Amino acid sequence: MSINDLSRYSRQIRFSALGEVGQRKLLASKVLVCGCGALGTHLAEQLARAGVGKMKLIDRDFVDWSNLQRQVLFTEQDVQECLPKAIAAQRHLQGINSEVSVEAEVLDLDSGNIENYLNGIDLILDGTDNFETRYLINDVSIKYKIPWVFGGCLGAEGQMMPILPKKSACLRCLFPEPPAAGDTPTCDSAGILASIIGVVASMQVLEAIKILSGNLEVVNPYLTMIDLWGNRTQQLRCPRRSGELEHQTACPTCGPEAEFPWLEGKKSARSQVLCGRNSVQISPPEGKGFDLDQLAAQLSSLGSVQRNPFLLRFQAEKWQLTIFPDGRTIIKGTEDLSEAKSVFTRFVGL
Numbered sequence: 070m071s072i073n074d075l076s077r078y079s080r081q082i083r084f085s086a087l088g089e090v091g092q093r094k095l096l097a098s099k100v101l102v103c104g105c106g107a108l109g110t111h112l113a114e115q116l117a118r119a120g121v122g123k124m125k126l127i128d129r130d131f132v133d134w135s136n137l138q139r140q141v142l143f144t145e146q147d148v149q150e151c152l153p154k155a156i157a158a159q160r161h162l163q164g165i166n167s168e169v170s171v172e173a174e175v176l177d178l179d180s181g182n183i184e185n186y187l188n189g190i191d192l193i194l195d196g197t198d199n200f201e202t203r204y205l206i207n208d209v210s211i212k213y214k215i216p217w218v219f220g221g222c223l224g225a226e227g228q229m230m231p232i233l234p235k236k237s238a239c240l241r242c243l244f245p246e247p248p249a250a251g252d253t254p255t256c257d258s259a260g261i262l263a264s265i266i267g268v269v270a271s272m273q274v275l276e277a278i279k280i281l282s283g284n285l286e287v288v289n290p291y292l293t294m295i296d297l298w299g300n301r302t303q304q305l306r307c308p309r310r311s312g313e314l315e316h317q318t319a320c321p322t323c324g325p326e327a328e329f330p331w332l333e334g335k336k337s338a339r340s341q342v343l344c345g346r347n348s349v350q351i352s353p354p355e356g357k358g359f360d361l362d363q364l365a366a367q368l369s370s371l372g373s374v375q376r377n378p379f380l381l382r383f384q385a386e387k388w389q390l391t392i393f394p395d396g397r398t399i400i401k402g403t404e405d406l407s408e409a410k411s412v413f414t415r416f417v418g419l
């Protein structure tokens with residue numbers, strides 16, 4: 070099949086607001102998918118089927134049995150082969166649509182490397198599982214004027230919002246600071262149902278298709294919040310805090326100050342290998358204190374928890390986490406920084 074043969078997209082082209090012109094714009098687009106877990110695999114599969122011409126997948130993790138419940142694209146064989154998620158996803162996507170180009174990067178996206186992956190990118194999709202990376206994506210989105218679509222899921226609830234740099238509210242217009250580490254439950258503590266991921270990812274991809282095909286007038290201007298278990302849908306209109314209104318506090322990032330603290334590495338968690346101890350230390354940004362009692366309650370069903378006035382110790386699978394009240398955490402059981410960050414995100418959240 071050639072690029073001129075659009076027959077595989079015929080049902081999509083028949084949708085008149087998109088049409089052949091819109092389809093050709095999708096084929097000429099390049100999307101960066103950050104994270105290749107539950108949301109990321111749904112996002113990437115829909116992009117490939119819709120004929121978004123190029124995508125780059127970035128993920129730091131490998132496929133595990135517990136992923137198969139909700140992470141479409143992955144199979145039991147991927148787990149047996151210990152494949153990195155980005156690589157496994159790339160292989161399956163090529164079988165779904167060989168006409169689209171899929172690049173895979175196995176790495177921990179951070180302030181030091183994200184700018185290497187923006188070349189030619191028209192839009193960024195959020196398939197991450199942590200706020201630190203979302204605020205980093207928000208910084209690059211505003212700085213380089215690349216739209217992105219935020220998405221997040223937990224339990225049976227999800228949130229989604231498209232961000233058009235300097236046109237609509239950015240993540241910091243809405244939440245100037247991320248939630249404190251340890252304050253938000255994680256997928257491991259609260260669980261997650263696959264259905265909400267399909268819903269949120271589908272909404273993210275549709276907003277992406279609107280933006281990439283040039284249909285900006287129909288982009289959803291709301292933060293959409295859905296609770297599939299409680300049968301509630303809410304839309305929160307969030308105006309951009311451009312700083313032009315007298316009574317309005319300007320957004321530190323998309324307002325006149327134009328601060329990019331996550332991109333400059335000022336807000337990111339610091340991590341280091343503790344030599345000879347089979348341990349990694351993670352130091353969250355300053356001022357991010359933890360409520361260790363709350364965290365102990367959250368973790369108690371996932372492993373053994375010990376608490377004394379000075380620290381919390383948590384043992385699960387092969388890892389032992391020692392967490393101090395200032396958030397500093399020593400993860401024993403690995404000397405791999407990416408693995409330690411994954412474990413930290415999984416159990417402590419950030």
Ligand SMILES: [Zn+2]
Nearest residue numbers: 239242320323
């Ligand atoms: Zn803003």
